[in-house]
Amino acid sequence: MVGLDTVVYGDVTVLDLIVFAISVVIIVIVARIIAIYLKRALSDRMEREELDKLVKVVQVIIVLIGVWFALPSFDIDVGQLLVVGGTVGLIVAFASQKIVSNLGSGIFLLIERPVKIGDTIRIGETSGTVNQIHILSTIVKTYEGIYVRIPNEEVFTSEITNYVANPARRFEYLVSIGYGDDTGRAVQVIRKLLEDHPFVLRNPAPSVFVSELGDSGVELTVYIWAPSRVWWSVRTELLQKIKEALDREGIEIPFPQRVVTMAEARRRTEPAGESDRHAGQ
């Protein structure tokens, strides 16, 4: 029968284990309460990312200090524990290489910081917003609102595209207008719209130019730089405005078109000899 005074290992009894477990639970609860308090007190005074980091550091420090104070209930020599812990750690590390790999990757991610909380990213096949960066995994909320947990090893070894790492980014439109329309006027109308929009950056300046004489119309290319934080809303808003502005000016955005010449019609309009020659070709 196992009693509270049953020795488990060395001088450690079941009672010691229970006391230690209760102490750890209390420490974790205290750390959480302090984290909630910190979040409430500082949420409107700090950037969310910085606040999350601060809260995590405070939590870890509280838990470590708590565990340190709880250990004497075991009456354990801490130095000896470290040696034993190191050996056990080595064994565990070999046994759980994936976890260790994820842990190492997590540490390198925190140092290199290719992504931050709130960044819009693509990691491998997953696109979305970074919700959390844990030590073993990174949580991404996809554009569809789906929770995706990516192990840090995968994050570290995958190609990462961070759409908002730079303060500004460029996007482009291709606008086609009819051959009969005034190209200069169309460029002017689009330029005016870009000038009036607050988030179309003054520098680097936007550019609007004829990029191609297409099959169905004259192709205009529009390059726009916008703050990375708002580029998507600017992109969606401006395209509609360009369409409406061109409509107001009577500038047509042409459908694909092809000029077809009927042989019968040609025979009727050309002299007899000419028609015969075409027919013989």
Add this chain to the structure above:
Amino acid sequence: MFGESDYSFTYDSEEVSIRIDPSDGFYQYVRKSGTEAITKVISGGSRKIVVNPVEPVNLPREVTRFLEIHFTPVAIEPDSGETVYVTFPVEIGIFLESKGDFDVLDIFTLSRPKYSLYGPPEEGVITRYHKSAVSGTIPKLDRLKEGVIALSITNASRNWVEVSRVVFDCSSFFLYYGDIVSVVARMNILSRDIADVRSEDRPLGEGMVPSILVNKARKTLIPDKIPFTMEFGVGD
């Protein structure tokens, strides 16, 4: 328009109309400017509001804390200084006040916001852009649209430097208002590429009142008086 008031505050002009009306046991704040109309319900409370100019980096949406002013190039000789007056766009903040605590009720502007990038796209900063003339005396301005910055430029480098832009970090900005809206600032040029810029906590003239700023109202944790270092040039 600027100053402390109770809920009887109203303002009407061609560009903007503001009023607070009792509504169903509460009060209703209504602002109309252009096609924009804002309505908010506010509690009775202390019934005090403060209207004053705020950091011009909040509209149409907060994307940066930097203000960039471009002006006619000013050539400054080595080891010398010059004080010039440039303008900046005004944004007007309406705050609710209770026991010395402020809450942002509304921010609007009568000027047209435009943003830019100071520095390269990979390491620069997004800035609220403003084009200004340069003058040697305080210009006459519509205080609801533009304020004036008394900018003391010191060229600490060994070369002539042509200055045509200044970038402020508005998280440590000091605004005063009276007949005009003003900022006193210092720009210390270390080279053609590098300059320290800071706004000073003092009025441009007597009788001016310090503005309640959005950063202060939100109690953002920002150390006071940090100079912003312009690292990507002071000219075009």
